[in-house]
Amino acid sequence: MTDAGLTAAMVSDAPAAARKRVVVAGRLLLAVLLVLGWELGARTLGSVFFAAPLDVAARIVTLARSGQLAADVASTLRVSALGFAIACVAGVLLPFLLRRSPRVSTAVEPYIMASMGIPKYALAPWLILWFGIGDLPKLVVVTLMVFYIIFITTTAGIRAVDQRLIAMARVAGAGETAIAREIIWKSLLPFFFTGLKVALPRAVSATIVGEFLVATEGVGHYIEYSRQVADTVGVFAGIVIAIVLVLAINAVVNVIERRALAWRPVEREMEL
Amino acid sequence: MGEAPLLEIRGLGKRFPARHGREPSPWVIQGLSFSVHPGEFLTIVGPSGAGKSTLLNMIAQIDTVSEGEIVFDGETMASRDARALRPGCGRRIGYVTQDDNLLPWRTTFDNVLFPIEVQGRLDDKTRAHAEMLVRAVGLAGFERYYPHELSGGMRKRAALIRTLAYDPPVILMDEPFAAVDAQTRTQLQADLLRLWNLGRKTIIFVTHDITEAIALGDRALVLSRQPTRIAAEHAIPIPRPRNVQDIFALEGFAAVYQRIRSDIQ
Numbered sequence: 001m002t003d004a005g006l007t008a009a010m011v012s013d014a015p016a017a018a019r020k021r022v023v024v025a026g027r028l029l030l031a032v033l034l035v036l037g038w039e040l041g042a043r044t045l046g047s048v049f050f051a052a053p054l055d056v057a058a059r060i061v062t063l064a065r066s067g068q069l070a071a072d073v074a075s076t077l078r079v080s081a082l083g084f085a086i087a088c089v090a091g092v093l094l095p096f097l098l099r100r101s102p103r104v105s106t107a108v109e110p111y112i113m114a115s116m117g118i119p120k121y122a123l124a125p126w127l128i129l130w131f132g133i134g135d136l137p138k139l140v141v142v143t144l145m146v147f148y149i150i151f152i153t154t155t156a157g158i159r160a161v162d163q164r165l166i167a168m169a170r171v172a173g174a175g176e177t178a179i180a181r182e183i184i185w186k187s188l189l190p191f192f193f194t195g196l197k198v199a200l201p202r203a204v205s206a207t208i209v210g211e212f213l214v215a216t217e218g219v220g221h222y223i224e225y226s227r228q229v230a231d232t233v234g235v236f237a238g239i240v241i242a243i244v245l246v247l248a249i250n251a252v253v254n255v256i257e258r259r260a261l262a263w264r265p266v267e268r269e270m271e272l
Numbered sequence: 273m274g275e276a277p278l279l280e281i282r283g284l285g286k287r288f289p290a291r292h293g294r295e296p297s298p299w300v301i302q303g304l305s306f307s308v309h310p311g312e313f314l315t316i317v318g319p320s321g322a323g324k325s326t327l328l329n330m331i332a333q334i335d336t337v338s339e340g341e342i343v344f345d346g347e348t349m350a351s352r353d354a355r356a357l358r359p360g361c362g363r364r365i366g367y368v369t370q371d372d373n374l375l376p377w378r379t380t381f382d383n384v385l386f387p388i389e390v391q392g393r394l395d396d397k398t399r400a401h402a403e404m405l406v407r408a409v410g411l412a413g414f415e416r417y418y419p420h421e422l423s424g425g426m427r428k429r430a431a432l433i434r435t436l437a438y439d440p441p442v443i444l445m446d447e448p449f450a451a452v453d454a455q456t457r458t459q460l461q462a463d464l465l466r467l468w469n470l471g472r473k474t475i476i477f478v479t480h481d482i483t484e485a486i487a488l489g490d491r492a493l494v495l496s497r498q499p500t501r502i503a504a505e506h507a508i509p510i511p512r513p514r515n516v517q518d519i520f521a522l523e524g525f526a527a528v529y530q531r532i533r534s535d536i537q
Contacts, residue, residue: 167334168373170359171366172387172438182390186377263377263418 051236059237068222073245075218079135080207083142084199090143091150092192095158096180116148120206124213138210145206146199153195157188190264193257200253201246208242219245277307278345278474279331279442285339285499286326300326302339302499310441311472315485317532318495324478325370327500328444331476332367333357344442363391366440368448372431374419380430381406381415387438398437405433409463425456429463436467445477449484461487461516469513482532486510487519492528494535504535 035053042052063069098105120141127137161184169179211220219241226234284304290296300323308314318324329335331342333351342349344365350356360367374383384406388398406412409429419427428448435443449457461484468475479485485492489508496503509524519525 162373164369164371164373165375167359168367168369169386169390171332171334172390172435173360173363174387174390178390182386183375186375189377261377263379265418265420 048230048232051233055233056236056240059233060240063222063237063241069241072217072219072222073241075215076204076207076211076220076242076245079138079210079218080142080203082135083139083207084146084203086139087143087146087199087203088150088196091147091195092154094151095155096184098155099158099184100176112151118144120144121209124210128214133214137214138207141210142203142206145202149199149202150192150195153191153198154188157191158184160191161187189260193253193261196253196257197250200249204242204246204249275309276346278310278312279476280307280343281305281331281340282343283340284327284330284337284342286323286330286335287338299338299499302501304340304501306493306502306505308442308474308476310474313468313475313477313488313490315489315492316476316478316495317482317485317492317536318478318480318500319497319536320480322495322497323500324480324495325446328367328446328476328478332359332365332444333361334359334367360440363387363438364440364442366435366438366443368432368435368443368445370446370448370450372419372427374427374430374434376419379416379418380411380422380426383419383430384434384437387434391438393438401439402433402437405437405467408467409433425452425460428452428460432460432464432467436471439471440473442474442476445475447479450479450481457484458516464488465512465514465516482529482536483519485532486525486528487514487516492532494532504532506532506535 038050038053042050044050047055060069063072098108124137124141127140131137131140165183165187166179169183174182207218208220208223211218212224215221215224219238223235223238223242226232226238282305284301285299286301287299288297304327306314316324316327326335330337330351333349334357336354336357337351342351344361349358349361374380375386378386381402384402385394385399388394388402406415409432411426411429411433414422414426419430422430428451432448449460452460465488477485477488486508492506492508493502494504494506495501506528508528510519510522510528514522
């Protein structure tokens with residue numbers, strides 16, 4: 001009996017494992033192709049237009065050894081994370097508050113949507129005028145970038161909540177706080193995580209663009225500085241660092257998401 | 273039953289608000305009256321679309337009434353205005369809906385504990401009571417499963433004991449066993465009667481199945497077609513405890529069945 005069960009389990013797992021190997025092999029192959037294409041680009045266009053992958057790798061190692069990498073990454077992360085956190089809190093709280101009053105909600109919504117149309121980067125010179133050249137103007141841009149994404153996904157999540165579950169909870173004696181926390185928040189989590197994943201790379205990008213304009217350190221500052229001295233390798237190294245940063249943050253979000261949404265019957269291989 | 277009724281429905285009427293630019297909608301329910309005594313198991317039979325869910329929604333105070341009044345435990349409920357509604361009437365009316373409405377992100381046991389938890393009454397005693405109910409309906413071993421991992425019958429059981437666990441004196445049931453197969457339904461009915469015997473709560477059980485109405489109830493009300501009111505009332509003369517499995521064979525079943533069927537138009 002146990003043997004039969006064990007064999008059955010192995011048989012059913014075997015195709016899954018094989019599929020996983022194929023996926024990993026495919027990923028590696030794509031990576032090799034990308035690096036080869038990159039190398040090809042560098043050789044045909046020349047090192048001023050296109051930095052070679054090995055040179056970029058060597059530069060990143062140099063930056064890491066000198067400690068500049070850590071300082072720049074820390075600076076970029078500090079602004080992105082802070083802006084991200086402020087935007088998340090505001091982007092989640094505001095829809096919850098608006099939910100309590102449909103009339104205020106209808107009145108305010110067009111203004112929120114209109115303010116979303118403001119091109120944030122166009123505001124940069126004024127933000128510098130208003131807030132000086134410290135972290136503050138960058139923080140404002142990052143916060144604005146992330147806020148709308150979280151606000152819209154959270155609002156959509158609140159609208160999608162199954163009203164029957166709320167009625168059930170009310171009958172069972174749940175107060176408004178319990179309903180918000182136990183029903184609405186839990187059921188909008190998939191929306192929230194989708195918002196997080198869209199917003200995270202933007203938070204990092206926004207910080208980097210902000211650092212082009214005002215900064216004395218940070219990944220963006222390094223890219224902009226390299227560009228000014230026509231250091232193509234430096235620009236490419238900065239871009240690679242930014243990519244790795246986004247991937248690392250995304251991996252962390254994935255872990256949190258998997259734990260928070262462990263109840264969901266999802267196709268694991270569909271995970272992004 | 274010389275006692276005062278626990279719940280009284282007087283001339284109840286419901287019509288849904290007119291949509292913009294249209295005729296006001298017809299009465300779904302009109303002039304519906306009945307009363308329920310403490311500890312009574314009342315069944316209500318009606319054809320599909322007779323406004324059975326609407327009726328229970330109004331009693332549970334999650335929907336407003338358009339006409340008439342609901343008196344619960346001597347107190348007239350303010351139920352015209354949606355903002356004045358008190359769903360569940362201060363935890364005294366439990367409601368087992370047609371859909372199980374289990375929270376998909378909570379395990380079976382956490383679903384059962386949900387009402388106790390949000391009422392701030394979770395302690396060793398209430399938890400032990402919930403555990404007893406889980407065992408009583410055969411869900412032991414499935415406490416840590418999520419609803420989507422359970423069968424339809426198990427989800428119904430979980431929804432049922434979620435309401436029993438916080439012990440409301442009145443429980444409304446809206447065709448809770450309609451969506452399961454006949455075998456499971458009989459089992460669930462037997463479970464329900466057994467649990468009811470433990471506490472003798474007041475139950476209003478709505479169904480479209482005449483056999484179910486007879487098997488479970490002390491008294492069966494028959495609903496008319498729309499606008500719905502009470503068309504007939506039948507006492508169920510079958511003594512308890514009843515064997516739900518063989519309910520057809522019991523004395524008195526056939527006669528009541530015939531009478532109820534002729535009342536349903």
